[in-house]
Amino acid sequence: MEIFDNLLMGLSIAITPMNLLYLLLGAAIGMMIGAIPGFGPSAGIAILLPVTFSMDPISAVMMLAAIYYGAMYGGTITAILLNTPGDSTTVASTFDGFPLAKQGRAGPALVMQACASFTGGTIGVILITLLAPMFAMVTRSFGPPEFFLLCLLGILTLVALMSGNWILGLVSALIGFALGTVGVDLETGHQRFTFGSSELIGGIHFIPVAIGLFGIGELFHAFYSGAHKSGTGGIVQYQNEERFWPTRKDFRESKFTMPRNAILGFCIGLIPGAGATIASLMAYSLEKSLSNTPKKFGQGEMRGLTAPESANNAASSGAMVPLLTLGIPGSASTAVLLAAFIMWGLRPGPLLMAENPEFAWGLISSMYLGNMALLVISIFAIPLFVYIIKAPYRILAPLVLVVCVMGTFSVNASVIEVFIMLGAGVIGFLMKRFGFSPAAVVLALVLGPMAEESLRQTLIISRGSFDIFFLRSSSLYIMVFFVAVILSGILLNAYRKKANIQGAPL
Amino acid sequence: MRLFFYLFILVVAVCYTYMAFVDLTFFTNRGRMGPGFFPRILGVAIVLAMLLTILLDIKKGTLFSGAQDSQYQDAAVLIGLSLTFGVLLMVLGYIIAIPAYIGATLFYFNRGKHVTNAAVTVAVPVVIHFLFGGLLNASLPHGLWW
Numbered sequence: 118m119e120i121f122d123n124l125l126m127g128l129s130i131a132i133t134p135m136n137l138l139y140l141l142l143g144a145a146i147g148m149m150i151g152a153i154p155g156f157g158p159s160a161g162i163a164i165l166l167p168v169t170f171s172m173d174p175i176s177a178v179m180m181l182a183a184i185y186y187g188a189m190y191g192g193t194i195t196a197i198l199l200n201t202p203g204d205s206t207t208v209a210s211t212f213d214g215f216p217l218a219k220q221g222r223a224g225p226a227l228v229m230q231a232c233a234s235f236t237g238g239t240i241g242v243i244l245i246t247l248l249a250p251m252f253a254m255v256t257r258s259f260g261p262p263e264f265f266l267l268c269l270l271g272i273l274t275l276v277a278l279m280s281g282n283w284i285l286g287l288v289s290a291l292i293g294f295a296l297g298t299v300g301v302d303l304e305t306g307h308q309r310f311t312f313g314s315s316e317l318i319g320g321i322h323f324i325p326v327a328i329g330l331f332g333i334g335e336l337f338h339a340f341y342s343g344a345h346k347s348g349t350g351g352i353v354q355y356q357n358e359e360r361f362w363p364t365r366k367d368f369r370e371s372k373f374t375m376p377r378n379a380i381l382g383f384c385i386g387l388i389p390g391a392g393a394t395i396a397s398l399m400a401y402s403l404e405k406s407l408s409n410t411p412k413k414f415g416q417g418e419m420r421g422l423t424a425p426e427s428a429n430n431a432a433s434s435g436a437m438v439p440l441l442t443l444g445i446p447g448s449a450s451t452a453v454l455l456a457a458f459i460m461w462g463l464r465p466g467p468l469l470m471a472e473n474p475e476f477a478w479g480l481i482s483s484m485y486l487g488n489m490a491l492l493v494i495s496i497f498a499i500p501l502f503v504y505i506i507k508a509p510y511r512i513l514a515p516l517v518l519v520v521c522v523m524g525t526f527s528v529n530a531s532v533i534e535v536f537i538m539l540g541a542g543v544i545g546f547l548m549k550r551f552g553f554s555p556a557a558v559v560l561a562l563v564l565g566p567m568a569e570e571s572l573r574q575t576l577i578i579s580r581g582s583f584d585i586f587f588l589r590s591s592s593l594y595i596m597v598f599f600v601a602v603i604l605s606g607i608l609l610n611a612y613r614k615k616a617n618i619q620g621a622p623l
Numbered sequence: 624m625r626l627f628f629y630l631f632i633l634v635v636a637v638c639y640t641y642m643a644f645v646d647l648t649f650f651t652n653r654g655r656m657g658p659g660f661f662p663r664i665l666g667v668a669i670v671l672a673m674l675l676t677i678l679l680d681i682k683k684g685t686l687f688s689g690a691q692d693s694q695y696q697d698a699a700v701l702i703g704l705s706l707t708f709g710v711l712l713m714v715l716g717y718i719i720a721i722p723a724y725i726g727a728t729l730f731y732f733n734r735g736k737h738v739t740n741a742a743v744t745v746a747v748p749v750v751i752h753f754l755f756g757g758l759l760n761a762s763l764p765h766g767l768w769w
Contacts, residue, residue: 171760283675288632291669295639298665302658305651310642333705341698346734446639512734515725516747518705523710523751527761532713535764539709543702547628569661576656605637 120246124563132488136176140483143180144490145498147187152195152502153513157204158188158433159449159556160335163327166457167524171345174461175476179483181457182437185450186238186487189393189430190495193230193503197422197424206393206429209401213414213421220417224361229419230426231495232368233375237427238488241386242433245441245481249470254441261574264444264466266595268568270602271445272486272561282552289554289587293561296321297569304573311525316533323456323562325525325538330555331449332521332576333538334545337512341550345511363419371423374404382428388605393429393436393448400428434484441465441477446563449556456563624695626686633673640666697732704728716726721748 129141150161161184169177192207197214204355208229249532259267272294276286299310301322311317339345378400385396404424405414414421439445444466446452458465464471470477525538545555579585643666647659679687698716704727722744729740755761 126657156740167761284672284679288669288672288676291665291672292632294634295662295665295669298662304655305658307647307658309647309662310639337702338703341694343697344758345697509733510730512743514701514732516743517723517730519725519747519751522708523717523755523761523763526712526764527755530762530764532709532764535709535712539705542705546698546702547624551625551628565661572658581654611701 120250123250123474123478124246124482126474127480128485130175130475130479131179131483135173136179136479136483136485139172139176139180140183140487141284141490141494144182144487146188146496147189148191148194148498148502149505150184151188151191151204152505153208153510157192157206158185158329158333158452159453161185161188161328162450162453162457163324163458164332164521164524166324166327166453166460169457170528174463175479177461178454178457178463178476178480179487182480182484183487183490185454186430186484187491188432189238189433190234190491191502193234193493194227194499197226197230198503202235206397206432207425208394209397209425209429210422212401212425213416213418216415216417217419217422222360222417224365225363225500226419226422228496229363229367229371229423232363232425232493233371233426233550234430234495235488235492236375237379237382237430238434239485239490240427241383241431242481244380244431244483245434245437246482249438249442249477249481252438253467254469255440255470259467259591260589261571261578262589262592263595265568265571265575266469266586266592266599267443267445268564268571269437270595270599271564272557273599273603276554276557285552286554286557289463289548289557290349290561293558294565294568296326296558297562297565303570314533316531320566321537321562322534322540323460323559324528325534326541326562327453327559328521328525328558329538329541330545330548331453331500333518333542334549334555335545336517337428338549339510340514341546345509345514348505367419371420374420374423374520377427378404378424379431382431382602383435385428385439386432388602393432395427396432396576397425397433402504414563421454421539437484440469441469441480444469448560452556452563456559457561481563486622547611625680629673629677629680629686633670633677636666636669636673640670700731701728704731712764712766716766717751718748718761719766720764723750 146165146241147158147161150158162181165184168179169180172180180326182205188204189206190203192202193210193214196202196207197218198208200211200215202208202211214226214230217223256263272290276290278285292449299317301308301311301318308318358370381400381403382393382396385399386393401414401421401424404420405411406416407418408414411420436446436448436451438456440451443466444455444464446455455465463469521538522535526532528534545551548555548558575585576582586596639662643659643662647662648657649659649663651657658708677686685755704724706723708720711723715723725747726744729736729743733740754764
């Protein structure tokens with residue numbers, strides 16, 4: 118009953134004309150970003166973060182969250198019409214989405230993916246509503262030792278679940294931690310690695326690094342891989358099809374597919390680092406194994422499209438649970454969201470729901486509204502997104518770079534930060550090129566200072582002894598959970614290798 | 624290219640570690656974690672991990688792959704133009720730097736589409752001015768001489 122009251126309170130906060138406007142704007146921008154191949158939600162949120170500075174914190178976070186889950190909807194449009202996934206999370210949607218489009222069923226495929234995304238997203242938010250308060254209750258007794266372990270857990274699980282070279286993932290995380298040590302040491306007042314620069318006394322700001330690594334690095338990498346040369350000649354002209362809407366048979370076939378894969382996706386999303394890509398691929402495999410006609414999969418089977426779509430949207434909701442209740446981001450996108458929360462003075466964690474219920478429940482309630490808005494937008498604004506897909510990358514790229522530069526400058530009116538962003542862009546490009554993990558850098562940059570502060574407090578409490586981590590039951594539980602996550606990471610990597618699929622570009 | 628990037632990270636990590644050992648103390652006078660506690664551990668860990676990476680790549684024979692990669696050309700041009708844009712922004716301000724950057728980028732990558740290029744070159748600074756300067760009331764870089 119308390120959950121219901123909190124949800125109503127959240128809705129009363131979320132439903133204001135300005136909040137709804139920002140929510141719709143975020144959902145539409147998220148879809149557009151998702152529809153541009155190569156740009157994921159993390160790049161979208163990072164690029165638009167500075168634009169939200171003049172807003173009220175709740176409106177801003179609602180808008181950024183809408184960009185996050187809106188991008189999940191948008192990525193499938195290119196997967197269906199162009200056989201090019203907008204992001205790694207929609208790779209599985211190309212397996213049956215594009216064959217459906219080639220059969221002259223692009224319209225029904227686009228509508229069904231919107232319905233599956235809506236089902237996955239909404240079931241995901243219902244599960245957040247039910248589980249987040251319970252998680253928060255359990256974690257309320259956590260102290261500095263547990264927070265230190267959680268910070269390590271967030272980073273190391275990401276590294277453990279990396280599909281490529283885990284040593285490079287570890288180096289990436291260490292670089293992020295090292296960047297987090299720049300600035301004044303809060304306990305002793307000693308300047309660290311500032312080289313006498315007043316701009317570095319406060320440390321390296323998260324925003325230029327995140328925009329550089331995700332936004333600019335992605336642009337440079339797209340030019341390296343030749344995305345600016347390819348046209349959109351292969352796009353399916355769905356406007357000429359006889360039937361735009363799906364048949365009753367399409368809905369009947371997918372009536373159990375969508376909810377069961379939403380639950381699967383949500384559970385995968387709860388594991389830090391696992392993410393929506395793994396969820397969508399596992400959902401595809403699950404649906405194929407349950408089907409009486411598995412041979413139809415890969416040749417235009419509607420369930421082969423709705424299963425991954427439902428799962429990846431639910432997974433993006435699942436990833437919000439550790440973010441909101443533990444303050445631990447499990448993916449690049451939620452790391453950028455965490456930075457946004459911190460920027461507005463909100464520290465996600467066990468106490469968020471108790472200390473800032475308006476914010477927490479306002480955000481959760483807005484996700485119900487956002488999913489409804491996205492269902493409508495993703496069906497009726499398809500022609501607009503097709504128009505965006507047709508815009509050549511070589512024209513979009515300089516425009517995105519200008520927005521990134523102006524956005525970064527507008528935060529602190531600092532030209533140094535513009536150069537930090539451009540430098541991070543070059544580093545991000547090379548990191549992506551050689552198998553490092555820009556996401557681990559960003560996560561560690563956010564979590565590093567928190568980890569250092571927590572460890573300091575822990576050692577003060579324990580008078581310098583590390584035994585405290587083994588004497589507190591909650592610390593022990595976290596360490597057991599940590600081992601379980603590492604083991605699940607090993608199993609997931611084995612699954613990836615068995616299925617011969619690329620992992621999420623974490 | 625891979626070798627250069629690895630060496631770049633290694634050199635920066637060595638410098639970071641050196642500074643952490645020379646300038647920062649491991650413990651404070653009261654025996655608590657000093658400013659160098661984390662940096663020393665991190666620095667040593669990065670150096671060791673990079674050395675291990677380089678050794679493993681030498682063993683696999685992948686360290687020198689991609690050195691002659693011609694795909695870098697377009698990315699390098701975009702990086703060069705973008706860094707020049709940063710300098711122009713600082714010196715001349717956004718009114719000149721944005722159209723100069725967009726014009727040059729489109730001239731190189733979108734050859735022959737003069738009307739489209741001209742329209743985008745003119746429209747973007749106007750939209751940026753109204754979006755950031757007007758709607759969001761954000762500060763814009765005006766350069767050194769304006």
